[in-house]
Amino acid sequence: MDTVSCLNPGQLHGQSKEGEELCPYKNRHTKNRKTIVINCKECDSESSLNDPDCRRKIFGILRKEVHADCLVLSRLYERDYEGKALESLYTLAGFRESVIGYGGMKMVPGPCTRPEKSDCLGERKDFMEILIENAEYDPMKARLALSMFIQVKGLKKVPGDPPECAACSEHFYHLLYEILEKAPFLPNMPVKIPAPQNHDFSVPAGETGWSAESLLADTSGELAPGEMAHVPPHVPPHVPPHSPAKILKSLLQQGENGIKRREGREGREGRESESLTINGCTNTDGSTTDVFFEYESRIKPHVRPPFSSSRIYTEAPRNTEFLECYDISGRDERDERVLEISIYRYTDRPEKLYMIRPPEYNLRPEELRLLEKVRKRMIRHRPGDLAFTDPAGARKYFRRMAREFLLEELLSGEKSVSPEELESYSDLLTRYTNGLGIVEDLLSDPRVTDVYINAPADLNAVHVVLEGEECVSNVFLSQDDLDALVSRFRTISGRPFGEAVPVLELNLEDFGVRVSVIGDSLSANGLAYAFRKHARDPWTLPKLVNTGSISSFAAGLLSFLMDGQASVLIAGEVGAGKTSLLSAMLLEIPQKYRVLTIEDTHELPIEKLQGLGWKVQGMSSHSSVLKSGAEISPETALRAALRLGSSSLVIGEVRGPEVKVLYEAMQVGQAGNSVIGTIHGSSAENVYERIVHTLGVPPASFKATDAVIICSTIRPGGSMQKLKRVSQIAEITGSPIENPEPGELFTDIMTYDAARDSLLPGEVLEQGQSELIEKIARKWGISIDQALKNIEIRTRIKEKIAEEGKRRPALLEAEAVSEANNIFWLLMDSMKSRDKTGFKPGFEPETGKGSGTEAEIETGTKAEIESEINFTPGFETDFEADFEAD
Structure with missing residues (x-):
């Protein structure tokens, strides 16, 4: 008959007693999350999973709180366990519950008349009790010992070895295996096993020894069902060092250094027997080498300081590839951080990972x-x-x-x-x-x-x-x-x-x-x-040229439209750059004109423009989404703005009933110099449909708009990268049709060419047939050719600033651009004061007095512009010198 060698509890750390106090903790509930916060600030332990006492108490709390989304160990650092880490902890805590259910089962089946029955029954019960106790604070070690005990058939042979004893032993082995099979699968865990010192092992010639690490390669303690048939029914008295029993002896102490049988058992007080220990292996000097599982290295928490409750992952996932890294300074100038x-790229999906530390x-x-x-x-x-x-x-x-x-x-x-x-x-x-x-x-x-x-x-x-x-x-x-x-x-x-x-x-x-x-x-x-x-510094047209949003010719055209007091709507999707373009175009309004802005949330750089000399008055309206009784509606704000005198009117977003008031004022000239605003729309036709059919503005009133500019986000070649581009500049034609179709109402001045990634002039502009440019030319008293020449001059200026701005970024900022515009306007005014320029409105050449024909005057005008704003290197050098002096 076989008898069992009991597992040695050794120095069991923190064995739980019924009703023993756990660590103080509290539950935090949010709408989607339950968090267990364990207060470790007053604890003398290490607040670590590698500490046996901490493990026991943590597992006890998890067995009590059967569900949580996050576990926090709160001390000097906050350690957050969630996701797979918390799932592993729940699995480890549940191993004891899987074992404890077998404690009351029949250890010796059927009637047994052998005198050793009481010893077998008591030793097997001791085995189960000690297994349960160890599973409470170190389930990995307990399961490993259980698995190894089954593998080496740890029940020692009884003299005589009758068949009924062998069947009884096999029954107990299968009971132990059933525990392993039904218990939750424990995660693989790194293990530290120091090499035993001076073991009295003799290695036969030609045989190589096994290391303890090789046996523990599968630290989960799993044992396949088929393996049981290949395990010998008993341990031979002499085994080579590579056998499971010899390895077991190097890990599990046997002999007189084992535990003493528990005292207080009826009929077994003071008796000792040979036993196994799960605490380690015994050296020849009597010391024990411990088997230590690295719980912290596999179940890793997210560590954060106590003043922050944000979780920041400091290690990139395995399914990423490194792209680049860079450093940034804090927001405040005094912040030395x-x-x-x-930046990483995911290898299994088209997305990037932004990591901040x-x-x-x-x-x-x-x-x-x-x-x-x-x-x-x-x-x-x-x-x-x-x-x-x-x-x-x-x-x-x-x-x-x-x-x-x-x-x-x-x-x-x-x-x-x-x-x-x-x-x-x-x-x-x-x-x-x-x-x-x-x-x-x-x-x-x-x-x-x-x-x-x-x-x-x-x-x-x-x-x-x-x-x-x-x-x-x-x-x-x-x-x-x-x-x-x-x-x-x-x-x-x-x-x-x-x-x-x-x-x-x-x-x-x-x-x-x-x-x-x-x-x-x-x-x-x-x-x-x-x-x-918002941009820290206001956007400018040369800056947009360098980002590729517009071409230099488009910058010159937009500058001309703003100077010509055109009414313009900037449309586009969310995040397409509408407000950025609007801010840049405000710098092209001459400083002598007053500007009124209406916004629900202030995004335009009003203070910066005021500091540069613009006469800007900002006005607020209520939120675009929900109204508040303490705030003014956009319609009321617009009516008030129209009563503040002749001004350029800037509306942050055109969206509601105030549009009717706006177009009514534009038709009768009450709006003053010009109107510019933003609206959501993907094309000029879409803007017309929304304003006329959705917002209820009559089609005839819509013609008060001079131009519609479309901002878009472009994905080159279908890639994930998005580029902000101005895709269309369209003018509204003077169609005599009362209710024209949207396609008949718009004429493209410039369109975006994806192949060149540039905004190119349309046919109407190349042929000099733009009605909008002709309208501004009539207001200025010049020909359309002279207007086109004016646009060309502005284009050359913007192009030069953009080019030099790559080397000297300060030239792209609002201060430098506003100075360049002021110099340009002063030069224009100085030319207008000369009789021969032909720029003065209403100027008519006096024939017969040597003034020349109209063609000669136009030729002289163009020559004068070229001579005054010289496109030679000398002019460009003077232009740069002005900025350097400032």
Whole structure:
């Protein structure tokens, strides 16, 4: 008859007792997520899965909380386990439950009259109890020992070995195998097995020994059913070192160094027997070499500082290829931080990965302790004044408070930091208390134009638009982040937001960002955000030429249209560059004219234009999506603007009933100099359909529009890259038909050629038959040829600025372009003052007084333009010298 050698509990770490206290923890519930937060701040253990006591308590909590989406170990660092990592933890915690169900089963089947029955039964029960105890805190080691015990047939042979004893042993083996088969599959886990020292192993000649590592290649402890038939029914008394039994002896202690049988058992007090241990292997000096499973190396948490609840993955997935990396500085000039940006390409889908690595996620422990102390003080602080309530000065207030608290903590702890580190710490605390957190870092990248956060945000990565191409990022925001952001936005904007008003739009002047937020009940899965960056410096036509959005001739034409007080609509899809083009065209309006702007969220660079000398008056209207009783409707704002005198009228977005008022004013000339605005539409015909048929403007009134400019996003060759291009400039013809078809109403002045990636002149322009150019020429009292020559001059100027701007980027900025335009207008005025220019409106040559024929005057005019604005290298040199002098 066989008897069993019990598993040795050794020094069982943290064995659970019924009702024993677990670590303090709490559950956080959001709409889509449940998070278990374990407070490890007061714990003496390591707060690590490699710590047996921590493992036992974590598994106990997971067995109690049967479902969670995230597990957080909260200490100096926050360790987040989710997804596959949390699934593995639940599997490990459930292994004990799989084993414990077999504890009450019959260990010795059928009637047995052998005197060894009581010993067999007791030893097998001890085996199961110790297996359960070990499974509670180290399931990997417990399962490994169980699997190896089955493989080597660990039941020792009883003298005589009657057949009924062999069948009884096989019954117990199959019971153990059933435990392995029904237990959840445990994840493979790296294992550390130091080589046993001075083992008394004799290796026969010609045979090679097995290492413990080779047996543990499959650390999950799985045993295939077919393997049982190949395992010998008992362990021979002398086995070669490469046999499973010999390897088992190197891992599982046997003999007198084994455990003592549990005391207190009836009829078995004080008895000892040979046993197996799952704690390790025994050396000749009596010491034990432990088998240690690296739980942390396989079940990896996401580590983050305590002041941030955002999850940032610092390692690129395996299915990506590295493309490039670069560094960016912080948004604030005083921010000395350097952010590392890496761009990867997915190998299994047409998408790129944008990875950002903020330095605060790699802070030293002493730095984290300091910042956490100061952050808690800032949260508890109750200011004595209301300076912090002013959105414009709140950031400076919090920065100053952070600096003061930091200095106090440093002085009390007798520590010191450099002035640069002090500024960096102050900015970090300000960003995570009064700022936008990690979103600020994303917006500080000059190559990023948009940031999108889809709901539910804690399950969807933040998306960024990098130079026109949308990329997935390594950033996941938490529900706490979203709630804090929307609360701050509601305070800044002064607009309501909630279930009754689920849309919020505002403009963050400090960040140069337009924000749109949607929530319940409009968004099905919680809050969603869209951040759209404005250009830090206003766009200019030469800058757009260098980006490829327009050609240099198109820049000259648009400058001519703005100078000629044309009424223009800029149409296009979302993100096609409508507002950028509108901002650039405003610089082409002479500074002597007044400009009125109407916007719901301020995107136009009004302050910058005012600083450059333009007479701009900004006006606000209510949100384009939802109305607020405290705000003015666009229709009312437009009527007020028309009563403020003759001005160029700029409308941020033409969209509603105010369009009728606008076209009515344009028809009677009440609008003043010109009207320019943006509207959503993919073509000139689409704009006509929307304004006439959707918004109800009469077709005859629509003819008050002079031109429609279409902005588009182009995907070259069908690639994933998106390029912003002006695809069409069309004029409205003076068709006598009362209700013309859209195709009969528009004539293309310029069209986009995809093969050349350029905006090319149309036939009507090449043949000098443009009605719009002729209309402006009549207003100026010049011929269409002279108007075309004027456009050519402007083209050469824009082309020269764009070309030199590649070498000297300052020439592309608004200040330089406005100076160039002012020089051009002054030169034009000086030429108009001369009688022979023919530019003065109403000028008629006096025949018979030597003034020459009309043809001669036109020829003289062209010669005068060429001589005054000389297209020679000398003029270009003087033009550059003016900028260098300024």
